Amino acid sequence: MGKAEKLLARLFGPARAADMRSDISSIWRRGFAAAGRYKPIPAQETEIALEDRVTFKGDAPVQIADGAHEQGRMVFRIPRPSHEEAANIIVTPNGGVWREGCYEERYSAGRPGLRMLMENRRPKETLPEAVIIQCAHNDTYGDWVSEYLIPVLREAPLSAPLLMPAKVAAKFYAKRDLERLCVDWRSIDRPLLIEKARILRQQKFFVHFPENEARLLRGIFGEPRYPARPGGVVYLSRHGEVSDVAERHYPSLLVEDLVKAAGGRVIRTCEASPESYAAVAHEAETVIFDHGSAFYNTLGWPVRRVVEIVDDAWWNNAFLMLSNAIGVNDYTIIRGDRGDRHVKDMLAPVLEAPLDASAAT
Numbered sequence: 001m002g003k004a005e006k007l008l009a010r011l012f013g014p015a016r017a018a019d020m021r022s023d024i025s026s027i028w029r030r031g032f033a034a035a036g037r038y039k040p041i042p043a044q045e046t047e048i049a050l051e052d053r054v055t056f057k058g059d060a061p062v063q064i065a066d067g068a069h070e071q072g073r074m075v076f077r078i079p080r081p082s083h084e085e086a087a088n089i090i091v092t093p094n095g096g097v098w099r100e101g102c103y104e105e106r107y108s109a110g111r112p113g114l115r116m117l118m119e120n121r122r123p124k125e126t127l128p129e130a131v132i133i134q135c136a137h138n139d140t141y142g143d144w145v146s147e148y149l150i151p152v153l154r155e156a157p158l159s160a161p162l163l164m165p166a167k168v169a170a171k172f173y174a175k176r177d178l179e180r181l182c183v184d185w186r187s188i189d190r191p192l193l194i195e196k197a198r199i200l201r202q203q204k205f206f207v208h209f210p211e212n213e214a215r216l217l218r219g220i221f222g223e224p225r226y227p228a229r230p231g232g233v234v235y236l237s238r239h240g241e242v243s244d245v246a247e248r249h250y251p252s253l254l255v256e257d258l259v260k261a262a263g264g265r266v267i268r269t270c271e272a273s274p275e276s277y278a279a280v281a282h283e284a285e286t287v288i289f290d291h292g293s294a295f296y297n298t299l300g301w302p303v304r305r306v307v308e309i310v311d312d313a314w315w316n317n318a319f320l321m322l323s324n325a326i327g328v329n330d331y332t333i334i335r336g337d338r339g340d341r342h343v344k345d346m347l348a349p350v351l352e353a354p355l356d357a358s359a360a361t
Contacts, residue, residue, distance in 0.1 A: 040105045129195065142292075
């Protein structure tokens with residue numbers, strides 16, 4: 001996120017700032033589309049339909065306008081193919097894909113703003129064959145797992161070298177995961193002409209994880225190998241963490257104290273290692289976490305109950321959907337912005353109640 005985007009997020013909040021950026025970018029997209037230089041994903045391919053409903057307990061985040069304690073899992077009305085083939089396309093460092101002078105959104109790493117539409121696209125090198133990934137978001141670790149790692153896991157072994165947008169390729173976790181999977185890959189550090197491209201398409205709507213993608217992720221994060229200790233609690237605290245996309249605040253120190261007093265374990269995600277996650281997996285009958293992508297590290301744990309602490313300024317239903325997809329249905333949300341007393345009152349029943357009891361109402 002650039003300086004201007006961060007300033008907008010501080011002034012108006014991350015959700016409103018994102019809407020403002022999209023409104024501004026839509027002006028440029030309309031102009032480029034009228035000039036034949038931008039081709040959006042066809043409207044019929046973006047239509048969505050309700051597949052099922054996922055319920056939760058506790059607080060309804062403010063982003064749910066009607067305050068309902070459920071979220072619909074949406075799917076594309078027309079299922080997308082896992083991949084497509086394209087000839088003689090140009091990919092740019094930001095992940096844009098151009099063909100015959102037109103930006104092709106259905107193959108690119110995101111809907112373009114002016115920066116991507118004006119990016120240099122004169123190819124500096126020609127590749128006979130390569131794999132690229134079509135996606136909508138690529139800022140955070142959560143975006144990496146949801147929109148890059150899943151298509152790679154679905155397609156592996158890849159038929160050609162994988163090309164990654166420069167910003168994504170620079171992330172340590174991208175390098176770590178691709179090396180772990182023995183993927184032949186490189187950064188798009190200059191415009192490249194690909195004579196034969198295989199484009200891995202996003203198949204799910206936003207972060208509405210289906211069961212098949214949860215199974216793919218467990219292939220790399222692991223499967224639970226044994227039941228958790230009855231009554232065990234682990235808290236993933238974001239104390240000390242800095243977000244890639246939006247400033248947000250959680251009552252982390254308060255929750256740390258409450259969990260420790262109840263005999264639970266605390267992991268501060270800003271300093272956690274794979275070994276520290278593995279060391280507490282056997283305790284994780286109940287997982288409490290501040291909304292954030294550290295939750296992915298629990299996919300190999302024997303979790304049976306989840307409590308999500310949320311910030312009013314920033315929430316999406318990714319982890320609710322993912323928990324449901326792996327079969328964890330005892331899910332409680334607590335709004336940290338409602339104050340310490342509220343957090344204590346909501347969390348105490350969860351820590352005291354037997355599994356599957358109504359821990360929050």
